[in-house]
Amino acid sequence: MNILKKFMDSGSRPELITIPSGQFNLLRSKSSPKAALECIYNNATLSVRKVGKFDYELAVYRVEDDSEAGTGDEAENFDDDTISVLSTQSKKKDEEWSVEISDKIMFHKTWDKQGNIALVWENLRGDEQDEKVQFVVTPDVSMSDVEQFIQTVYRCQYEARNKKYSLTASADDLKEIEYRSTRLFVQDDDADESDSSSDDFQDANDLSFERQKDKNDLLNRTPSPLKKIPEGENRCLMMSSLYVYDPIQETFVLQEPVAKVAIIDTGKYEFWLAIEGKDTRLGTQVAPNINPTFELVTDAFLFNYTLQNITLSYMLKFKDLDKCIQFRSVWVECLWMTLNKETWKDLPEMEKDYILDSSSVPLEKQFDDILHLGESPREKKDEESSESDSEDDDEENDRSKRIISSEAFEEPKRATSKGNSSLTIAFRNNRSYVTRDNKIGVFKTDDEDDSLEFVAAIKNVSNLSGESIDPHKPMLYMEDRNLILTDGQSENKLYKMDIERGKVIEEWTTGDKNVVQYGPTKKFDQMTPEQTIVGVSQKGVFKIDPRISGSNKIVVDESKDYVGKYNFSSIGTTESGYVAIGSEKGDIKLYDRLGIRAKTAIPSLSQAIKYITISADGKWLLATCESSLLLMDLEIKDGKNAGSIGFLKSFPASENVKTYVLKIRPEHSAFILTYTKKPISFTKAYFNTGIAQREQTIVTSTGPYAISWSLKGILEQDGSRNYPYRIRRYNGDIVADNFEFGSDKKVIVALKDDVSLSKVKSFKQPSKGVLMPEASLQDFYG
Template identity: 55%
Template sequence: MDQGNKSDLLNLPSGEFDLLRSKISPRSSLECIYNDASLSIRDAGKYQYSLIVKKVSDDNDSPLGDDDEEFSDDTRSVLSVSSKKKEEEWIFPFSENLKFLKTWTKRGDVAFVWKNLNGDEPGEKVQFVISHDVQQKDIERFLEAIYYCYYETKYQRPSLSASKEAMKEIELICNTPMGEDLSDKNRNELDSENEEFQDASDSVSNKNRKKAGQPKRAPSPPVTAPNGKQTLLLSADLYLFDPMAENFLKQESKIKVSIIDVGSYSYWLSIEGKENRLGTDISPNNNATFKTTDKSFVFNYTFENITLSYKLQFDDVQDFKEFRAKWTESVWMSLNKEDWNKVPPIEKEYINDPAESLTNQLNEILHIDDKNDRHRESAIETDSSSEDDEDEENSRTISSSSSFGESNRSVLSGKKSQNGNQSLTVSSKNNRSYVIRDNKIGVFKTDDDLEYVTTIKNVSNLKGDSFTPLTPMMYMEDSSMILSDTLNRNKLYKMDLNRGLIVEEWTTGDKDIVQYGPTKKFDQLTAEQTMVGVSQTGIFKIDPRISKENKIVTDQSKEYKTKFNFSSIGTTENGYIAVGSEKGDIKLYDRLGIRAKTAIPSLGESIKHICTSADGRWLLATCDNMLMLMDLTVKAGKNQGSVAFLKSFPAAENAKTYILKISPEHASYMMTYMKKPILFSKAYFNTGVGKMEDSILTSTGPFAITWSIKNILNGSERPYTVKRYDSNVVEDNFEFGSNKKVIVALKNNVSLAKIKSFKKPSKDILIPKETINEFYQ
């Protein structure tokens, strides 16, 4: 760690600071010192560090007056019973005697606890409860720094010299509730001759490795459910997914399962038995899946960077349905912050329907427009059977550090792009792909292999000001590209790709552009100059030929008085328009300037991106941890056979929606490997003029993922395949006109992969062999 000037090295900006007293204290066991405080690590000299707690300033706080002179005795102990003084900065010199520990409050909030070595009462501790506003990655980074402080203060040597075993033991001590009691055994091992735990063969982590195949992993605190109103209490059997054997092992029978309303539209899942007790906030991050066939509920549970997959199996089908309904209701209310009772009955039915097993929807789906579906499936079968026999594992990768003009020397010195690749655009006519990296655009040729062509450097506006381009869109027969800029959200820029220069700038007046796209799906193949876009409150057409500075076509635009928070837009081959919002609802139009033909209610999750099939039957919406595949065919009534862009659904019908998720079992591998939740990139259909959309592509972390629409319709339990890379996938898309090749922009590389190289997910595909041990540590 840095041994320079004394300074705060890392900071957690927000949390609650409390004093914890022992049970024998006559005073209250918990006293809040600061409602809003920050916690930082300060460099206090060579191999010396301090924890610093500061009160976050509040404009409403009044300064201390003369009445506070009674607290001027600095000899009184910090935060002790005998001292009422509440300074604005508290300093705790770091050492192993501090007994620093990561833990959880009863509400499930992450907290750090350590001894108040300056306290007057025996057993006094302090607690810093981290605010929900602080991101998990920042907490993990702070905790990692604590491990290094622990090592350096104990051994008075740089942490760079620490062995992997040494750091794992320190991590165990700081993350184990009985960490203070580990000194008799593990701390002796820490003090062995080599001082770096090389011989710690009997350590707790090594013992746990020997237990592979017995995933009886203790669940995380809190051991007590938070206070609130119990809205549901049922009984179920509890299973835990064994990541080595790849199956569920029974943990306990007849365990109590409850859902608790803790207020402010927050809900808690509590599972309590004789041997197992766990609890978690109810949110989309649970990655919940319901399986009607065996009346089970499977969900992910993250504990100390390990993501486990648990299953609740209900004996009674009525209990299963009751739990599913209450879970769906709780998730919806937590996302929308609205009362479920105010939702219209038809919308409730739609919100609950995607939770059904796809198998239950099969008969209804396959018997509608049966002739068309048989033709569609026949086309898919024919196409897949004609695949060639090329080597399925080959994929050509180009190092973008050199391709973007970054020399090996700059890469080694750490001066390469901090952001890496940021977006990918695939052209339609000239086999080119464009990758944005800072203010440069890399150009790659995608024929049989991937070949670097050139780099467009220093993207600048007409004034010569450099900027990082965003949301690239191919334009005018792929001879140009439309770009946007974070700092000028009401502007679009036209780049001439032959010259590599911005040649035109267009404004949209006072409307900030949230997202934009072609007026018709394949307009980039033509000389069409117009495009469509959305602001938070409106939908509009842009025509650069308008003589005014504002290029919005007034009579082909729709502005809403209500702020819908529009977030995404997609169009079909005929120019039908789909618009998604941050709230999660979707509006469908047959043309601009009029009211929506169809409004699809929100399932609660924000829509990040929309892609439509050319014919308007399918709509694909990307949310954070799920995709929604919607069949927009009207199934009944006088408009039967039409699509919802043209005719609305009858009152008793809504879009048939397939929820596409990574199964909790597979997600447990992926999230443990990534150390973060599932977060999908923009999802796309394979596309091409006259081509049938039969595949879906997206990514999360280092995983590229493709779904087969045929397998989704057939009710396949795992309708996706996966390809794992060595670094994170920024964005991926199909080669235009093909469902066999995929262009993948990684953080520092670009790859051309064959769909045949994607595999059915398993532990061997999803996670490196050495990482599987993390489940048993």
């Protein structure tokens, strides 16, 4: 739709602009004895029609659909109310309703209680006082198209009032028309609201759009207290603009030019985010599940809002960076207290600084085409074009490389199967191992044609007593010839399997230590004959050596237990054998060797550490949390230990570990949450890995989405709107994914029933086409 063309064109075409689908309703005042809302046309179009020089009208056309054909009694009831609803003109032609566009109609935009855009104006032909009509726009019409329609109406209103072409109108002229129409309706709504006790703040009902003539002055004002919010102490009270993400056009659209924003302490370490404009009320708990994201380069705070299984993305845009940082400080404190159930003021100053510093690292440090780090701009552009042209071929090739696990394991699919549960990548050869129930599938990659082939299946995995076990947490061991397993039940028992024989050949116990996680003593030990491994229990870290006589294989002098329950949850090692341990609380300890105190203790960001991966040289640590990844730079930058790493020396008091919080942006996670109906839950994240190979790419997954990050994309910032991650959607949930050893170009993906080999270049910039099937966009609106 081109508004300029329509107003410069003097042709005879009567319709200037049209909204192709919606529902047309009558709205009566609360004093009316009749129903407050009555449907006039269940399916209709709304147009602006030219009827003369500087004269226009709104025209609603009825579109008959199956639900309206042959309505019987409903049609009779409709005819009884024709005079009040449609006036005399519509008795003659009930397929159309029209009204002259003028200042009298008070045309404006609002939102109905289902979250759909509604265009409302005065019913000048009605019999009752204060009647209005509304056109509820169907969700498949984009917000930008609706905004263009609204601006067209205001231009028509300007021409009708001033009898001159709207091309001469200034932006302030059009804003004045919009402001006047909206203000009068808001006053009416406020009067109704004072008599209503059913309007619930957190339902986010009756959202509407309002622009005011001098937004900056209003943003500078000290806001008055918000209405209808939970009782409690205001931790902050500020002004901002409110935007909502349009999933059709994939852009943020202004919802409220000026809104009050408050964070309220409701007691018991719980806090409430409240947002209130003239017609907009939103409320949500301060919690990580709303995917809070600060974009300091634009002075903005983004978050998700879920209502009736529909997730929207909102953005608060503050007047300047100082206001944004002020809000961020309060948000971070309240979120930390919510997650830890402790008082912020009791936290050591160094830990406070670390938490605030981590939250202030810009999360969107993007640049163009992040996955092709060494290419020239021309090469990148050419390859992107080539990828786009061959996308269908790539998809077809990947389908041919995908192997259905149950068929590869030589058994028909069974409804009782739990599906694939883990993926383990070999370092010495091109093998991969996928666990499924009590079986292990062996696959190999073929570098010549980039295919994945099934090799063999190890069936009926059992312990030394012959009892069947389902293998858990497999780890390759001793030159990739063995696997270390657990059975998922005995917390202090490990099994050693000979892969060639396909049998468990040893069982080890760890005494009174329950094994939470374990890994190689050094990062590349699986390529060597090294027999020791390291592990963590909930309150300690230990080394296991199977050569120790007796069933308990713990190396006592290289183990350490802590007083109390630390809830250790994860462990990772470097090429030199430095060790990092994460906890459910979210803190991380760094050791140069076991059996001694940690060299560095990294405070918690209030996110449980599920997994840890470390770069070979120990400079980078990658922690997997539930809905985010933490990328930590462990190199000391200042003081006498500058150039060393946190495994060997402690960070000085003046320096914190630089931590980058990686997460899916709220506007993208809104697609994911609406499509999957599940929260984001990352699988273990990995760096690309190889001997003497630099780590430069990260891969993880959530639900059916495989996601890759570029380290260079994270570390560099150019202010662009590209994203440092790319995504690929699969047809089922992903169990695990990891790079082929020695490469950052290919990723092996284990789904519940499939195993796939995919090229990283097949991952795409996040968009609605990537994140949601086209057919599912309607589901976005419920």
